[in-house]
Amino acid sequence: MPVNSNCQHHPALTFFLSTITRLNVHLGKFDIKSFSALRSLTLGYPNLQQRNSIRPENFPYLEYLSLSYPLEDTVLLNLIFSDAFERLTVCRFDRTSANHSWSRSPKIRSLSISVHTSYEIIYVFRACPNISRLNLIVYPTPQINLSLSLPKHSFSCMNFHLRRLSIRSTIEMLPSIFELTPNLEWLTFDDIRCYNGLENSQMAFKNFS
Structure with a gap:
């Protein structure tokens, strides 16, 4: 059910x-x-109260979660990527910061996420060993050269289940991604250095349905 300023007080929201x-x-x-x-929750620009409400005890049946806003909520991310949500299998996030403290969330099968460094790619693979679909953006920063290979120890985090990237x-x-x-x-690839924000039939970044 969609909720916006025009229907936030609709009686159906209370009745059902x-x-x-x-x-x-x-x-x-x-x-x-x-x-x-x-079972499915999509939040556009969630505020702090909404993010704090996303807890396993509040949504024990949650299977799909989409947050369309840069997410720097360490507590929520740690819960998601440490298997706190027992039924969560699909996650869609905007720009985030992956963390080495994420333990493992083996139930996640499909993930859309944005990271900033090659190390954060390793954190994602390690936390989600069973993902079969992945949408990944690696944002460049002045301090990071994205032409560098992934860390050598990363090959212990190979993902054998990933089919669609x-x-x-x-x-x-x-090449390093392929080794993992x-x-x-x-595969759909988009060179971030050439990206100008315009849709292109051959280079458009696609979301899995």
Whole structure:
């Protein structure tokens, strides 16, 4: 059910509170905590209260989570990537900072995430050993040369389940990515140095459905 400023007080939201399983919210002040039956949650520009509500005890059936805003919420990310949500299998995030403290979330099968360094790619692979679909953006920073290979110790984090990869990065990083994903079957690549924000039929960054 979509929620915005035009329908936030719709009677159906209260009447079906305990049975709504899908929620798409684009309203920062909307309280999501009481929708305990949710299996799918999409938040556009979530505020702190909404992010703090995303906890396993509030959403025990959550399978799909999409947050369309740069996410620097360390507590929430640690919960997600440390297997706190027992049924969560699909995650869609905007720009984030991967962390070495993430333990493991083997139930996640599909992931969209943005990182900043080659080390953060390793953190993602280590935390999600069973992903079969991955959308990955590696943002360049002045301090990081994305043409560098991945760290040598990273090859202990090879992902044998990944089949579909959509990546926006530098082409120089691809060989190392391929070494980590020996069973890859489908690839979409976009050179981040050439990206101008315009859609292109051959180079467009695609989201998996």
